[in-house]
Amino acid sequence: MQTTNRKQSKKQNKAITPKTRRKFADSQENLEKLIAERTAALKREIDHLRTELAEYKRHEIVNCVGAGARAKKIKDEAQLSARQYLQKALTELELSHSQLEALFAAQNDVVILYDTEMNVYKANPSFLANYGFDPTGLNVKEIIQRVSSQCLDGRTLVFEKQPTPRALGGEKVSGLQFRVKKADGSEVIVETSSGPVRIGKKIVGTVTVWHDITEAKKVEKELLTHKACLETARQESEERYQDLFKKSPEPIILHDGVRILEANPAIGELLGYQKPEDLIGTNILNIVAPEYRELASSRIRLILDKEVSTPSKEINLLRKDGSLVIVESIGGICHYLGHRVIQGVFHDISERKQLEIMLTNRSIELSHALATLEAMLNTIPIGVMVAEAGSERVTYSSLATQEILGVPLRGTASGPEPGELRRIKMLRADRSEIPPDDWPLVLALRDGWNTENEEIIVQRDDGREVTTVMNCTPVRNDNDQILRAIASIVNITKRKQMENALRESEERFRILTEALPQLVWMMDTSGNFKYLNSQFYHYTGIRL
Incomplete structure (x- = not known):
């Protein structure tokens, strides 16, 4: 019992x-x-x-x-x-x-x-x-x-x-x-x-x-010890926060929604104050550009009413000298001396905005230059193609290229589009077929070969043959890695036709002069012989 x-x-x-x-x-x-x-x-x-x-x-x-x-x-x-x-x-x-x-x-x-x-x-x-x-x-x-x-x-x-x-x-x-x-x-x-x-x-x-109450006293003692540990941890956390607050490169402000309570050195430097303490007691809206004050007020009310952190927002702050500085601002609830306050963190994006403007302007300039270059390439009779390494995909072809090859050149360098490979053939001057893997653009992308003034006959899908002169060179980076290849195509079909006609005309002239009994010769303006028929040689013994 x-x-x-x-x-x-x-x-x-x-x-x-x-x-x-x-x-x-x-x-x-x-x-x-x-x-x-x-x-x-x-x-x-x-x-x-x-x-x-x-x-x-x-x-x-x-x-x-x-x-x-x-x-x-x-x-x-x-x-x-x-x-x-x-x-x-x-x-x-x-x-x-x-x-x-x-x-x-x-x-x-x-x-x-x-x-x-x-x-x-x-x-x-x-x-x-x-x-x-x-x-x-x-x-x-x-x-x-x-x-x-x-x-x-x-x-x-x-x-x-x-x-x-x-x-x-x-x-x-x-x-x-x-x-x-x-x-x-x-x-x-x-x-x-x-x-x-x-x-x-x-x-x-x-x-x-x-x-x-023995057990209760033990629990009470443990609770007091735990409370002391928590208080020590809180003080250490507060010290770490203060150290981070003062040393942070990002501008930080603590305010109650109306007045600034604390300001770190970074915000003082950003706004042009030698001492950040000079900001304490200032109305928070006084450092915000007038056109952004309504937005800042609504964000402050949202943080205090809902106790949520607001997403990053781009605003203008007003410096001591009246100039503006562009920042990204975020805010959230924290506790300061036992009270709920708002911690505002700002990131100076002035340089970034200037770079963005420069990049935008540069992009516009490049777009204009590219449009000008494309217009120029589309006006000259020389075809130009650009293909990327790795995928061997043609990323640009001028109108002249498409007119010479007879197809809208898109897709890989060895075939404009899936199935287009069977529609185009390339032949050497001796009319031997060039395999698609040995096409100049493919060799430039794969092996880094330069092709200079190579005469290539293109057999089009419509049955026409176009005689061309191709040049192709790879584009490399600083590490000698091939990035892309550029090819130019010149249609010399008419020139070849004229050369053949001239050759035939000269042959007819030679046959005619050789058959004449008279002496026939040709001289340039300097008095040098350019042509002598056989009768001239028999009578004079002079040869070219």
Whole structure:
């Protein structure tokens, strides 16, 4: 029984939270209240019985003369009524007593009842289970001595200030803590509460409750240690933040939505202030360009109302000298000296914006130059092609190229489009076919070969043959890596036709002059012979 009560006590006192303390105080108060109510009810029953007895005696005196059947009947009824009422009162008293005993025994906390001499006349089983002796009949001083009761600081409390004497004086005492020793020699901490027990207005004893808070004190100590660690961590975090805040290359401002509270050196430098402290107290909108103040106000309201971080937004800030600086701004909630404030971080993008403008202008210039170059290439009769390394894909072909080859040249260098390879053939001057993998543009992309003035016959899909002169060269980067290749194609079909016609005309002229009996010769303006027929040689013996 002792072990069981001890385990129950340990479970009950596992940890004490403020809620458990209130529950404990309420339990003791309910116990005291129940004792007082039952005592008052018993007193009322006794007073009622006394009143009934007095009434009965009065009836006897009034009706003593001429007592008869009627007097006897009244007397019997009065006696029966008194017995019934007394029996009912005793039954209720026994019930109340049983309830008190059950509540008393069920308490896991130690409950002690003292009389007016401060001697124990009753203690619940928890006392015996925890401290190993029955305190009934012992004086409170003996109990204090046997459990080695001391204050938490090691002092022994003056007896007059102990809970029981103070409760006998009519005071309700709670919250006093003592160290006491249990039966197994272990030391525990109990929280003691005492209150007077009254019958009417008279104090007839006290009730004292010991609540074991050892585990609760351990938890409290751990919580205090944890709190100290958290405070240390918070201070270290604050120091790190302040160090980062001051050393950050990004401009940072802390403000409450109206006034600037903190400013780091970077924001002072950005806005042209020698001391960032000069910004403290300034209205946050005063550093924002007028055209962006409405936007800044709406973002501030959003952060404060929704407690969200706003996305990066490009705005203009107003420098001390009145000039503007373009920044990207983000903001979010943080805590400063126990208050919610807004942390604004700015990134100077002035140089980037200038570069963007330069790049935009340069891009426009390049676009114009490219358009001019393309127009120029489309006006000259020479075909131009550009193909990229790796994919061997033709990325540019002039109109002249498409007219010479007879197809819109798109796709890979070895075939304008999927299937176009079968539509175009390339032949050498001796009319031997060139395989697609040996086409000049492919060789330039794959092997880095230069092709110079190579005569190539192109057989088009429409049956026409075009005689061309091709030049092709690879384009390399600084690491000698081939990036692309450029080819030029010149249509020399008419020139070849004229050369053939001239050759045929010269042959006819030679045959005619050789058949004439006359001397025939040709001279240039310097008097040098350019042509002599055979008759000239026979007559003069002169040869070219």
